[in-house]
Amino acid sequence: MIEMQDVYKTYPNGVVALNGVNVRIKQGEFVYVVGPSGAGKSTLVKMIYREEKPTSGTIMVNGVNLAKLRDSKVPLLRRHIGVVFQDFKLLPKLTVYENVAFALEVIEESPKLIRSKVMEVLELVGLKHKVRSYPDELSGGEQQRVSIARSIVNSPKIVIADEPTGNLDPETSWEIMDLFEKINNRGATIVMATHNREIVNTIRRRVIAMENGKIVRDEAKGEYGYEA
Numbered sequence: 001m002i003e004m005q006d007v008y009k010t011y012p013n014g015v016v017a018l019n020g021v022n023v024r025i026k027q028g029e030f031v032y033v034v035g036p037s038g039a040g041k042s043t044l045v046k047m048i049y050r051e052e053k054p055t056s057g058t059i060m061v062n063g064v065n066l067a068k069l070r071d072s073k074v075p076l077l078r079r080h081i082g083v084v085f086q087d088f089k090l091l092p093k094l095t096v097y098e099n100v101a102f103a104l105e106v107i108e109e110s111p112k113l114i115r116s117k118v119m120e121v122l123e124l125v126g127l128k129h130k131v132r133s134y135p136d137e138l139s140g141g142e143q144q145r146v147s148i149a150r151s152i153v154n155s156p157k158i159v160i161a162d163e164p165t166g167n168l169d170p171e172t173s174w175e176i177m178d179l180f181e182k183i184n185n186r187g188a189t190i191v192m193a194t195h196n197r198e199i200v201n202t203i204r205r206r207v208i209a210m211e212n213g214k215i216v217r218d219e220a221k222g223e224y225g226y227e228a
């Protein structure tokens with residue numbers, strides 16, 4: 001489903017962010033990517049939705065080699081991959097409803113289908129009552145729920161999350177993790193870069209640990225394993 005072979009990434013400034021990464025993630029897995037700051041976690045997850053291209057190596061996602069994928073095909077790839085960020089990245093001038101519907105409108109779904117899908121995912125994340133609110137009228141946790149709703153409205157097979165609890169208090173972080181578990185239980189693969197030791201050590205899943213652009217540990221039901 002997701003397979004990286006000999007992936008190297010050197011940024012234009014000469015920083016080697018990925019230094020020979022080999023990894024295979026099966027459909028339906030829940031994977032944490034951990035490691036110290038600068039280890040290459042974000043770069044690794046960005047490879048999966050083709051936010052960054054590898055300098056060399058192959059990245060197969062849903063049977064397509066992203067290293068060779070034309071830029072014009074990237075929007076098609078992203079329909080099958082949901083992405084959740086630390087800072088939510090909601091559009092401030094759009095309502096909750098519009099932020100979620102936007103992902104479907106760009107692919108020209110019918111208005112009726114858009115409405116039913118948007119309401120279904122907003123119900124799943126517990127925000128049906130906030131459809132008319134704007135992002136700045138919501139708490140951080142609510143904004144992250146909207147961004148999760150947006151990420152899954154296309155029913156993607158893969159959801160990538162880069163530090164999704166990084167801006168949230170502990171209690172809200174647990175609620176957000178419940179949602180990711182729900183999404184995983186519905187069959188989506190989850191790949192989550194995180195610094196949240198407590199969550200990793202409590203909700204035990206596969207842990208891929210990175211250091212200096214390399215995978216240094218890969219364990220089923222692993223631990224966070226760092227002090228910082």
Ligand SMILES: Nc1ncnc2c1ncn2[C@@H]1O[C@H](COP(=O)(O)OP(=O)(O)OP(=O)(O)O)[C@@H](O)[C@H]1O
Nearest residue numbers: 011012013015017036037038039040041042043044
């Ligand atoms: N766009 C970029 N241009 C140049 N260097 C970059 C870029 N993005 C990341 N880097 C560098 O690549 C290395 C890996 O960065 P990356 O963001 O992948 O690490 P990370 O493990 O996600 O770190 P953090 O936990 O701090 O988010 C770092 O040295 C970083 O400075």
